[in-house]
Amino acid sequence: MxxxxxxxxxxxxxxxxxxxxxxxxxxxxxxxxxxYGFASIETPSVEELEVLLAKGETDKEIYTIERLQADEAPGGESRLGLHYDLTVPFARYVAQHFNDLVFPFKRYQMQRVWRGERPQAGRFREFTQCDIDVIGIDNLAVTFDAELAAVAIQALEAIGVGGVTLHISNRKIFQGALSSRVNPEQVVPIIRAIDGMPKVGRDQTVRLIQDIVGGLTGNVVANAIVKLADTRATGANELRQLTDEFEVDREEYSEGISELCSVMDHLKFLGINNVVADLSIARGFDYYTGTVYEGRFDDAPAFGSVVAGGRYDDLAGAFINKKLPGVGISIGFSRLFAKLLADKAITATRRSPADLLIVLPSEERREAMLVTAQALRKRGFKVETYHAPQKIGKQISYAEKKGIPFVWFPPFDDGSQHEVKDMASGVQTPAEIATWNP
Amino acid sequence: MxxxxxxxxxxxxxxxxxxxxxxxxxxxxxxxxxxYGFASIETPSVEELEVLLAKGETDKEIYTIERLQADEAPGGESRLGLHYDLTVPFARYVAQHFNDLVFPFKRYQMQRVWRGERPQAGRFREFTQCDIDVIGIDNLAVTFDAELAAVAIQALEAIGVGGVTLHISNRKIFQGALSSRVNPEQVVPIIRAIDGMPKVGRDQTVRLIQDIVGGLTGNVVANAIVKLADTRATGANELRQLTDEFEVDREEYSEGISELCSVMDHLKFLGINNVVADLSIARGFDYYTGTVYEGRFDDAPAFGSVVAGGRYDDLAGAFINKKLPGVGISIGFSRLFAKLLADKAITATRRSPADLLIVLPSEERREAMLVTAQALRKRGFKVETYHAPQKIGKQISYAEKKGIPFVWFPPFDDGSQHEVKDMASGVQTPAEIATWNP
Known part of the structure; x- marks a missing residue:
């Protein structure tokens, strides 16, 4: 049964x-x-439903939690839901602990999040995100926009993920460029059209914008805007040159260019190379207000963004009457890890963290084995001891199956000496507890 | 709003x-x-409700999860619940991945668990447990029972929690002792009475057992059993001496004594001192079958167990047709951490992980600051850089507020040199990027 x-x-x-x-x-x-000095926080896995929905309806599916053995209606208690990202809990956290935090507040958060998706292949309903954000009060220097880009790129390098370029733009550039040429209500649809350009192509995007703007200027605007969106530059000087030809007299446009140049300059100082100023990056519309980032695999564009984020005007406005601008970037870890697994880019041969397996030659040597193990642990090694005086071949085979790289033989009697077998080479050599190193 | x-x-x-x-x-x-060579696993936060309830009704309150925007009845999908411990998920894991695991399988698991309690002061509904278990196929050497005790004690030492003694017993001792003297159906109630002795006292426990056994032998049995439960020994020899006077001819009894002696011997070899063989340890009844552990604060017995666990005959019988005996121990981390916080046993002064804050003397020195930061990060230091060329006093005060122990001054001009201020002593000295150490 x-x-x-x-x-x-x-x-x-x-x-x-x-x-x-x-x-x-x-x-x-x-x-x-x-x-980079980011401090860890963790928030509960749940939030009150009012918190999760504070910014209005969300398009993220939420899991609520209910007590199985609920013995009565939850008197006065709010309904609870599992968080679907780490941004909403962070906003609530900053509001709630505002007086106890030091600003600019630099935090990272690596936690599981949940999305109440219908079950379907390739869709995670539980996954790990790695988020970093910097929050200021009233204002926040643009230097942090560059720092976050650098951290994200270095984090990917640290886990051996290569071939990713971080594409960076600034929302103000398009907003400024458009506001001098089209009606205010046309700005959002045009930026959405630009956002879709990688999918539908250049010509279709031009037609879409022509339709949005209409009239005689439609054609001129559409071509100018698509040309602007085509801008790519690997440094601030190049970006200035390329954008100088677009004569836009709006301050917002110049500010966007200037911020993006500053970010590119910072990244050069920090020695970060795999970044590009890419004015086609839009990232939705209603949330980000300045810098926007999107990290993509150079040779797997269909994967979408590995990391993404940007600058926002006000983190926690739904929860506190303060203006808290910030900039954040998020690594969708589980999705990335699943890709690496599928690509066989992960070598996983060790089933034990142990550096060493100490064998037990005979029951009489058990004390010697345990004492040896403790001495090696004190030296910082991770050590398994074999549990029974079985045939040595069986004990070695256990180490092999678990991928333990070294097998340690304690003295068979008080006269003999310790020996260590390197499982990769098969070579067995004498060893001292106090001095052995792999 | x-x-x-x-x-x-x-x-x-x-x-x-x-x-x-x-x-x-x-x-x-x-x-x-x-x-000690334990390998990490993590399981999803949820299990199918059938899994959570596979061992029959549980007395743990379960949270189920439901999609807020469920658009239809969950066709054929099982209901899901958040796990209330790490043992049930581990049992399911071992059954499900049986063919891909190497036995004896040593795993640790440090995850959040949830209990759907009604809200009340001091009760956690979400908390972190740290579990280790070793699982064998068909049998498992008693050496692991000692290893787990050692790991638990060393883990507490590693986090600076002193004054805890691990009390160890073996279920077979009482089962054997009782089965030679009382009716089978009296065994469980008597062990429950022993389990309650710390609360109700010795005399009351004797009376309880007298009532359970009844008749002429009640008095004799009650006094003998309570005396046995009073046994405390710090080593195997002492334990043998103390228990020799109880003449019990059942094999189960001798086996229990012998296993407990073996555990005590192992712990001596491993250099573990704060353990005691304590025959009053019972830990419920229907789950554990041999060794049982309970770690308690010597001077705060009311806190209950800091760590607890024991040996069980069959981990995953509800899920797989194999006999998988194991031994496990669990640290109730969140409860312990809350106690340490309440006792002010935790010093928390650092609000940033950074070892250093590098100040920005003037906008012109920004490149020098960022280059210095990257060089120090390469050397393994955690480094914050200040974002704006504000007054140096303000920058130092930021380091102070965040508890960053050193402030680094890059050269004010190309001629001057780097200096570092030790925030604790206030002393400021010249420093080289390549050689500085705190």
């Missing part, structure tokens, strides 16, 4: 060897975040 | 400085687990 368990669609789970690779990557990402 | 967020009862959340202390402790626990 057994209940046969099955994987639950959308809730990934890994074998120990895969988990070890995952954990290593998360450690490296965390170390990169901390190397 | 703001929605004022409030803490959700039972879902703890910490400021960055407290989170840093928490994260440090979790890192140390993890390092201890890995130092």
């Amino acid at each position: 057994t209940y046969r368990p099955r994987p639950v669609s959308g809730f990934p789970e890994h074998l120990p060897e895969i988990r070890m690779a995952e954990q290593h990557m998360l450690d490296r990402i965390r170390a990169t975040f901390e190397s | 703001t929605y004022r967020p409030r803490p959700v009862s039972g879902f703890p959340e910490h400021l960055p400085e407290i989170r840093m202390a928490e994260q440090h402790m979790l890192d140390r626990i993890r390092a201890t687990f890995e130092s």
Whole structure:
């Protein structure tokens, strides 16, 4: 009478060897975040439903939680839902703890999030995100926009993910360029059209914008805007040259160009190369107000964004009567990890974190084995000890199956000496507890 | 028009400085687990309700999850619930991945769990547990029972929690002792009475057992059993001496004593001292079958168990037709951390992980500051850079508020040199990027 368990669609789970690779990557990402002084926070997995919906209806599917054995109506208690991203909980956190935080507040948050999707192949319903944000009070220097780009790129490098370019733009550029030429209500549709250009192509985008603007100027505007969106530059000087030919007299436009140049300059100082100023980057519309980022695989554009983010005017306006501008960037870790797994880009051979397996030659040597193990642990090694004086071949085979790289032989009697076998080379050599190193 | 967020009862959340202390402790626990070769796994936060209830009704309150915007009845999909411990998910995991695991399988798991409690002071509804288990096929050497005790104690030491003694017993001792003297159906009630002895006292426990056994032998049995439960020994020899006077001819009894002696011997070899063989330890009844552990504060017995666990005959019988005996121990991390916070046993002064803040003397020195920062990061330091060329006093005060221990002054011009101020001592000295160390 057994209940046969099955994987639950959308809730990934890994074998120990895969988990070890995952954990290593998360450690490296965390170390990169901390190397720039970002502080960890974690928020509860749930928020009050009012918080999750504070910015109006969300298009993210929410899981609510209910007590199975609820013995009465929840008197006065708000309904709770699992958070669907880390931005809303962070906004609530900053509002709630405002007086206890030091600004500019630099935080990272690496947690699971949940989306109540209908089960379907390739869609995660539980996944891990790695977010960093910097929040200021009333204003926040544009230097942080560059810092976040650098951190995101270095985090990807730290986990061995190459071939990603971070495409950076600034919302103000298009807003300024458009506001001098079209009616205010046409701005959003045009930016949406630009956002869709990679999918529908250049010509179709020109036609779309012509239709939006209409009249005699439609053609002129459409071509100018698409040309502006085609701008790519790897440095501030190049960007200035390319954009100088667009004669836009709006301050917002110049500000956007100037901020983007500043970000590119900063990144040069920080030694970050795989970035490009790319004016086609739009990233939705109603949220970001300045810098926008999107990191994409150079040779797998269909994957979409590996990292993404941008600058916003006011993080926590729904929760506190303060103006808290910020800039944030997020690594969709689970999706990226799933891609690396599918690409066989992850080598997972170790099923134990142990550096060493110490064998047990005979029951009489158990004390010697345990004492040796503790001495090696004190030196910082991770050590498994074998549990029974079985045939040495069986013990070695255990190390092999678990991918433990070294097997340690304690003395067979008080006269003999310690030896260590390198499992990769098969070579066995004498060793001292106090001095051995792999 | 703001929605004022409030803490959700039972879902703890910490400021960055407290989170840093928490994260440090979790890192140390993890390092201890890995130092014995335990491999990390993580399971989804949810399980099918059938899995959570596979062992029959549970007394743990379960949270189910439901899609807020469910557009139809969940066709054929099982209901999902958040896991209320890490044992049930682990059992399901082992059954599901049985063919891909190497046994004895040593795993650790540090995850959040949820209990759908009604909100009340001091009760967590979301908390972190740190579990380790070893699972064998058909049988598992008693050496692992000792190893788990050692790991648990060393994990507590690693996070600076002192004054905890691990009390160890073995279920077989009482089962054997009782089965030779009382009717089978009296065994469980008597062990429950022993379990309650710390609360109701010795005399009341004797009376309880007299009532259970009844008749002429009641008095004799009650006094003998309570005396047996009073046994405390710090080593195997002492334990043998103390228990020799109880003449029990059942094999189960001798096996229990012998296993407990073996555990105590192992712990001596491993250099673990703060353990005691304590025959009053019972830990419920229907789950554990051999070794049982309970770690308690010597001077705060009312806190209950800091760590607890034991040996069980069959981990995953509800899910797979194999006999998988195991031994496990669990650290109730969140409860322990809350106690340490309440006791002010945690010093939390750093609001940033940064070792250094590099100041920006003037806008012209920005490149020098950023280049310096990258060079120090390459050397492994965690570095914040100040964002604007504000008054140096203001920049230093930022480091002070965030608890950053060193402030780095890049050259004010190309002729001058780097200097570092130790914030604790106030002393400022020249420094080289390539060689500086705190």
